């Protein structure tokens with residue numbers, strides 16, 4: 608699975624998976640992101656799904672799993688630019704509050720707000 | 726339009742994409758909207774993945790069978806395995822219910838399948854396997870597209 612991972616200021620990680628995210632391809636991205644999480648001071652993950660052509664419930668499991676990892680450091684999660692089908696799946700899974708259409712900067716603003724209890 | 730197909734594949738995770746692609750090609754002549762295609766693909770992916778990982782535990786000697794039938798603008802898809810089976814189907818279909826939480830399954834597969842189909846039926850018996858059948862009707866192609874296309 609193609610993926611792009613970028614460290615942003617403030618300890619935020621931007622993950623931009625591309626192609627198709629299913630049970631088969633989820634493992635690789637899980638390994639990469641988990642590696643980063645265990646390695647350093649991460650204060651949140653921004654999942655930019657704008658380049659993702661397909662996602663099934665494996666994507667939900669992947670994001671929920673990383674949210675669990677982030678809980679120990681009180682880190683936040685933003686899901687950026689999902690397709691309308693993906694949006695429906697996230698809403699069904701109770702992740703509606705994490706969705707945002709916009710840029711990584713908008714996501715950081717949202718995370719800053721969450722972290723500062725606004 | 727009437728058409729019919731059958732596809733059989735081994736229970737390996739690479740074949741999740743194969744099932745999605747083949748069944749998407751099968752309905753391409755209906756000119757579905759992008760949203761209809763992505764919902765339909767998602768349902769196939771959920772059912773095929775379940776057969777592969779829950780039915781057979783990714784044992785490549787297990788075979789998953791997919792049948793599809795097209796009648797007008799309605800497609801009927803059946804995805805079946807002869808694997809482990811489900812003891813309590815009602816329980817399995819509850820949102821967030823999963824027997825594989827350690828593999829980061831979300832337990833949302835059946836909930837998503839129900840929401841993206843017109844009709845979903847799950848038949849299963851422990852030890853003999855699981856069959857998921859769904860129907861989806863694609864919206865009519867708008868007049869403008871039909872005359873220009």
Ligand SMILES: Nc1ncnc2c1ncn2[C@@H]1O[C@H](COP(=O)(O)OP(=O)(O)O)[C@@H](O)[C@H]1O
Nearest residue numbers: 775776779780817823824830831832834835855
């Ligand atoms: N083909 C199958 N064979 C055996 N068990 C199945 C099958 N499909 C689903 N199940 C059972 O139903 C549960 C719920 O399935 P689902 O909603 O897709 O969630 P998930 O796949 O995330 O566990 C699974 O955890 C599994 O126990």
Ligand SMILES: [Mg+2]
Nearest residue numbers: 771775834835
């Ligand atoms: Mg599933």
